[in-house]
Amino acid sequence: MTLLITGGEVVGPTGRFAADVLVDGEKISALLAPGTGPADSAKTIDATGKLVIPGGIDVHTHMKLPFGGTFASDDFDTGTKAAAHGGTTTIVDFAVQRTGEVVQDGLAAWHALADGNAHIDYGFHMIIGGVDDDALKAMDQLVADEGVTSFKLFMAYPGVFYSDDGKILRAMQTARENGATIMMHAENGIAIDVLVAQALAKGQTDPVYHGITRPSILEGEATHRAIALAQVARDTPLYFVHLSASEALAEVAAARATGRNVFAETCPQYLYLTLEDQLGAPGFEGAKWVASPPLRPRDESHRDDLWRGLRTNDLAIVSTDHCPFCMKDQKELGLGDFSKIPNGIGTVEHRVDLVYQGVAEGKLSVERWVETIATTPARMFGLYPRKGVIAPGSDADIVLYDPNGRTTISAATHHMNLDYSAWEGVEIAGKVDTVISRGEVLVDRDGTYHGRKGRGRYLKRGLSSYLR
Numbered sequence: 001m002t003l004l005i006t007g008g009e010v011v012g013p014t015g016r017f018a019a020d021v022l023v024d025g026e027k028i029s030a031l032l033a034p035g036t037g038p039a040d041s042a043k044t045i046d047a048t049g050k051l052v053i054p055g056g057i058d059v060h061t062h063m064k065l066p067f068g069g070t071f072a073s074d075d076f077d078t079g080t081k082a083a084a085h086g087g088t089t090t091i092v093d094f095a096v097q098r099t100g101e102v103v104q105d106g107l108a109a110w111h112a113l114a115d116g117n118a119h120i121d122y123g124f125h126m127i128i129g130g131v132d133d134d135a136l137k138a139m140d141q142l143v144a145d146e147g148v149t150s151f152k153l154f155m156a157y158p159g160v161f162y163s164d165d166g167k168i169l170r171a172m173q174t175a176r177e178n179g180a181t182i183m184m185h186a187e188n189g190i191a192i193d194v195l196v197a198q199a200l201a202k203g204q205t206d207p208v209y210h211g212i213t214r215p216s217i218l219e220g221e222a223t224h225r226a227i228a229l230a231q232v233a234r235d236t237p238l239y240f241v242h243l244s245a246s247e248a249l250a251e252v253a254a255a256r257a258t259g260r261n262v263f264a265e266t267c268p269q270y271l272y273l274t275l276e277d278q279l280g281a282p283g284f285e286g287a288k289w290v291a292s293p294p295l296r297p298r299d300e301s302h303r304d305d306l307w308r309g310l311r312t313n314d315l316a317i318v319s320t321d322h323c324p325f326c327m328k329d330q331k332e333l334g335l336g337d338f339s340k341i342p343n344g345i346g347t348v349e350h351r352v353d354l355v356y357q358g359v360a361e362g363k364l365s366v367e368r369w370v371e372t373i374a375t376t377p378a379r380m381f382g383l384y385p386r387k388g389v390i391a392p393g394s395d396a397d398i399v400l401y402d403p404n405g406r407t408t409i410s411a412a413t414h415h416m417n418l419d420y421s422a423w424e425g426v427e428i429a430g431k432v433d434t435v436i437s438r439g440e441v442l443v444d445r446d447g448t449y450h451g452r453k454g455r456g457r458y459l460k461r462g463l464s465s466y467l468r
């Protein structure tokens with residue numbers, strides 16, 4: 001079946017230009033001069049006045065992540081349907097291995113969660129929570145056979161996912177040999193645990209102390225240490241997830257200035273929200289925004305520095321770290337003890353809009369918007385050019401975006417399985433108009449959903465094509 005998208009402005013790595021897009025089946029078949037497409041297409045969509053962009057790719061989600069005695073409230077059905085509504089047509093989620101567990105069993109468990117349930121295409125990173133000889137061998141096997149080419153390590157969460165510097169170095173050395181990318185949660189978890197215990201001992205139990213006991217300098221220190229370890233491992237490609245702090249960004253920028261394979265993402269919560277305004281909300285309300293790293297102080301330069309980092313490409317990607325927990329029965333596990341609040345914020349449905357708001361406010365070009373939400377995620381994680389670009393031969397994952405539309409975010413209208421919105425009431429000067437996945441309209445102009453669970457396919461990812 002052919003689909004012709006007419007009258008729009010295509011946005012891609014080479015800039016923005018007027019072109020019609022011809023889709024044949026699941027693939028883009030041609031970009032055409034406006035008005036020159038075939039008259040007999042089975043379906044035509046008028047994209048006049050719309051931006052025509054590659055489907056969003058969110059490379060950091062945690063559907064059903066086990067955390068703090070519960071599980072993230074979105075599964076691959078609800079979470080990927082919500083993603084589609086927000087213009088994301090691919091996610092890369094995190095399969096989990098803990099100390100003593102077999103890596104391949106963790107991957108199989110995530111396939112069991114996702115296969116047959118996802119509405120959009122998906123891949124997996126692998127969390128390595130227990131670095132040992134078997135896990136290091138498994139990394140090679142996942143790269144060679146399973147299409148898992150990126151592995152997340154944690155310098156935080158002692159006793160849960162934490163790896164010491166020796167384990168990190170061994171995993172980096174393994175990745176250096178098999179071509180994988182190491183993804184790092186960079187916070188000094190050992191020092192943070194001391195600060196947490198001291199706060200609780202003083203009766204400081206409100207959510208805001210989650211932020212106060214994870215100071216940004218301890219993200220900066222861990223970032224520096226991880227970069228040094230990667231250098232010792234002969235410049236293993238190193239990607240910092242959910243970077244939140246100026247100090248961490250400065251470390252990444254310094255390493256990149258010397259040509260190192262160091263990359264980083266940030267997330268919308270760090271671009272917009274703050275310790276005082278959200279985490280410091282009255283009573284237990286701040287639990288809605290408990291995530292690690294935490295939201296940073298309003299009057300420090302973190303948010304401005306992160307937007308600048310997105311412009312300079314010291315920050316290459318915006319992902320969500322979508323890890324939602326309902327207030328009822330989940331976040332409430334931390335009533336009276338902030339350290340028991342499950343960590344995570346739900347944003348997978350709003351990333352495309354929230355980053356576009358940066359364009360609307362003059363903080364980001366429309367080209368950088370597309371690069372950071374779709375093209376670079378595809379290149380960084382071995383999905384390009386199948387995904388991440390409007391080009392002949394690429395999957396027909398296409399979003400029409402209305403720069404003249406308006407969006408108001410609310411739990412009353414969102415599709416995530418979450419009993420509140422971390423973004424309640426936020427106004428976006430723009431709107432996702434139509435969402436197409438492999439040539440199929442999932443969300444049409446009036447918001448009707450046409451997708452279905454199980455249509456999403458597992459993506460065996462290649463190695464990064466973004467290395468310096």
Ligand SMILES: NC(=O)NCCC(=O)O
Pocket residue numbers: 062185242290291292293321323343344345
């Ligand atoms: N970030 C967070 O608070 N929860 C998800 C797990 C992780 O990314 O560290």
Ligand SMILES: [Zn+2]
Pocket residue numbers: 185241242292
């Ligand atoms: Zn993390």
Ligand SMILES: [Zn+2]
Pocket residue numbers: 060062241321323
């Ligand atoms: Zn995460």
